[in-house]
Amino acid sequence: MKRRDFTKLLASGAALSAVRLFGDGVAYAQGSNGGLTAIIQPEPPLLNLALNQQTPTGVVGGKMYESLLTYDFELNPQPQLAKSWTVSEDGLTYTFTLQDDVKWHDGAPFSAADVVFSCDVFLREVHPRARTTFERCESIEAPDPQTVVFTLKSPFAPFLLAFESSSAPIVPAHIYEGTDFRNNPANDTPIGTGPFKFVEWVRGSHIHLTANEDYYMPGQPGLSEIYYQIIPDAASRSVAMETGQAQVAQWGDIETFDVQRLAAMPELELTTKGYEFFSPVMWYDINLRREPFNDVRFRKAMMHLIDRDFVVDRIMFGLARPAIGPIASTTKFHDPNVTTYPYDVDAAIALLDDMGLTPDANGIRTTINFLVSPYGEVWTRTAEYFRQTMQSAGIEVNLVSTDVAGWGTSVGNWDYDVTTNMLYQFGDPALGVARTYISSNIRKGVLFSNTEGYENPKVDDLFARAAISTSEDERQQLYSEVQKILTDEVPVLWLTEQHYPTLYASGLQNLITGATGVNGNFGEARWG
Incomplete structure (x- = not known):
């Protein structure tokens, strides 16, 4: 659709309608x-979720790309491209039965062969998280077009949590097989299986x-376009x-100082659910390959110079809330x-003096x-705060x-x-x-891996x-030990556990339906 064709009637839950214009003179629906x-x-830098997992890509890409499962607010797996699944008693074999009559956005039929190609070939090459997950598989096979069987080399406790849309997006084999993926x-x-199809991107x-x-999915999507x-x-x-x-703002779209003011408006709703x-x-990510960051005393000095309560409040x-280590207090094994x-x-000055x-x-x-x-004012202020607080000790x-x-x-290329x-x-x-x-995930050119270059064989183990x-x-005991080592060695400077807001128009229903929130596919969302 061309920009001149954007004009749409607008209405809330009532019958009234109007046209909303942005500064470019374009009306949106x-x-x-x-x-x-x-x-x-x-x-977003691009929209293919398999190739990029930055937050904006996850938000938009999650409407087009899907994985086998999604998750409710308690992180229990729910059907997406898989309608059912079983796990063998020894925890090694996961068998997924796929949904019926699924098509790719170009009309080609979706099948188990797409899942095998995505998980066993495509994602292993390009995706930092999926690579480590599916390397645990002895085999990934499709005994028939509606069934996929993952056989693990050894048990992997969170395997059923590995199939969220940005963690294991399924891509079309008929488009990518035998090509240069990137x-x-x-x-x-983008061509996916989700409830929304790509039309255009005007940069x-x-x-x-x-x-x-x-x-x-019958009756979905409930929205005509986004x-x-x-x-x-x-x-x-x-x-x-x-x-x-606009009727939806998520993650850090609205600066933190403006959230409560907007939330007080009767036309808007606020939720922190869905994250x-x-x-x-x-955290503050530091390049341990460079001096003086390779000295733990310098890293500890920087930790002492950060007032996390100030960051949370101001x-x-x-x-x-303040973060004290690698595992969030909102998740298991903290x-x-x-x-x-x-x-x-x-204390920071004493450590720096000790270094000479x-x-x-x-x-x-x-x-x-x-x-x-470059993600907004909060990120800029966080950087400015770092500069200010480091100055107090002569950094x-x-x-x-x-x-x-x-x-x-x-x-991704360690140039920072x-x-x-x-x-x-x-x-x-x-x-x-x-x-x-983990040291096996030090991979140059791959974002959201071990970019800081931290290595400790005990932590790996x-x-x-x-x-x-x-x-x-046993898992709690092992994770407790690794948290103690990491907080002693400070490979990154943990800052905050984020509680992100979603603001949305009061007439919008079923927007946030599970633990992936605005990164979900919005299939159930509709105006009421």
């Missing part, structure tokens, strides 16, 4: 015709999806929600009995570069700006000193936590044993 306009910020032309026009303006008329409007300016995003120009699967932890405005680093400038990092005539002990994450920080693609390339990062827990430490710290244990008590 919402109302009785079932259309929805949502904010997306920053603009440079396939289809990456620009810097919007991404347009339309309802999949052949979607396999426009993801790209709005770089924070104030303009708030205005869009205030005026009804349970991710339980995101934010930057996150209460939409977070242990509060670890080494902590209270805000203490004197003495101040020069200007009071500067060392100078480091901070790569600012000079230069802030370096970039765009989303540049940030991902620099961090310090940056802010945030990774999801994905329901289990074996899926969302271990990847940051503990994570490996915890992943295959079938005893919850």
